[in-house]
Amino acid sequence: MPAVTVDNPLTLPRVTTPDPAVTSARPVLTVATAPEGFEGEGFPVRRAFAKINQKYLDPFIMMDQMGEVDYAAGEPKGTPWHPHRGFETVTYIIDGTFIHQDSHGGGGTITDGDTQWMTAGSGLLHIESPPESLVMSGGLFHGLQLWVNLPASDKMIAPKYQDIRGGNVKLLSTEDGGALLRVIAGELDGHQGPGTTFTPITMIHASISPGAQITLPWRSDFNALAYGLAGSGSAGAERRPFHRGQAVVFGDGDSITIRADEKQDSRDNNFEVVLLGGLPIREPVAHYGPFVMNSHRELQQAMEDFQAGRLGTIPASGH
Secondary structure (H helix, E strand, C coil): CCCCCCCCHHHCCEECCCCCCCCCECCEEEEEECCEEEECCCEEEEECCCCCCHHHHCCEEEEEEEEEEEECCCCCCCEEEEEEECEEEEEEEEECEEEEEECCCCEEEEECCCEEEEECCCCEEEEEECCHHHHHHCEEEEEEEEEEECCHHHCCCCCEEEEECHHHCEEEEECCCCEEEEEEECEECCEECCECCCCCEEEEEEEECCCCEEEEECCCCCCCEEEEEECEEEECCCCEEEECCEEEEECCCCEEEEEECCCCCCCCCCEEEEEEEECCCCCCCEEECCEEECCHHHHHHHHHHHHCCCCCCCCCCCC
16 A cells, blocks of 8 residues: 555655744644444445544545455455435545446446546436456455535536546655655645545545654645544644544644654554545535435435436446
8 A cells, every 4th residue: 555656755746844933733623533334245444534523524424444455255345236416425446446337327447546536416326346356356455435515506416427547646745755645636735636626625645654744734714634544643733643543633723734653563664644624515414324415305305316216227237
């Protein structure tokens, strides 16, 4: 881990460390451990934000860490056909391969650093599954799925996709080369990631070398979250410890700090962290299963539309 990397981060554009004399460091409000469970046909997940108050998450709804799991032959699992309406799903594959297909004829394959950004909008049916070759051979699988809310004005737009290949992600380095930063969506210090979003957000995957520290500029009108994918370290100037499977909520300010422990677990070369920030939508959220709307009546309508086949039908070639 991870698939998209470089031998020497110092060859990349650098992110300028904010001047502490003119910036306000965001304090750590809480650290929450993600509960573990199973999704779809039985692949293991960590519910990254399950123990965090929704007021700190807006515009994000939830995030699952899928794996990291090394499957034996015949073990790889996916999800059955399921509906979505009212939000966007962001599936980031770090290791392994997933095939996705929908009821509108969309689909494709994502692997090793790719991101599939699906705007569900007015609704569709969707399926995600490992390729037959992976089922036959087994192998490593590790990824994330993030749900990003849509404002009421965009909830019923036509569904669409963005397939963001790993090679298109914006790669950056800190000034000392101690961290590799992958900007998947949004902007960091004037550098723009490839993902386009209805709701302004920033999504970054950082690999921080043992003992290194990153302090990044962060929009003061965004929230700020960090999640440990692998390894261990600390957050904030106060060095609040967190590790694999734990989420950090930052308070107000315009910079965030993450530090990697000097000694990492034997299976982890670096402290791997996902950084998220977004502009809060500040609208009522009615969330039930695969639907994220603004009211219970809209949820009921979504269920009625799904049952009546108005979100699409499973293609004849569906599996």
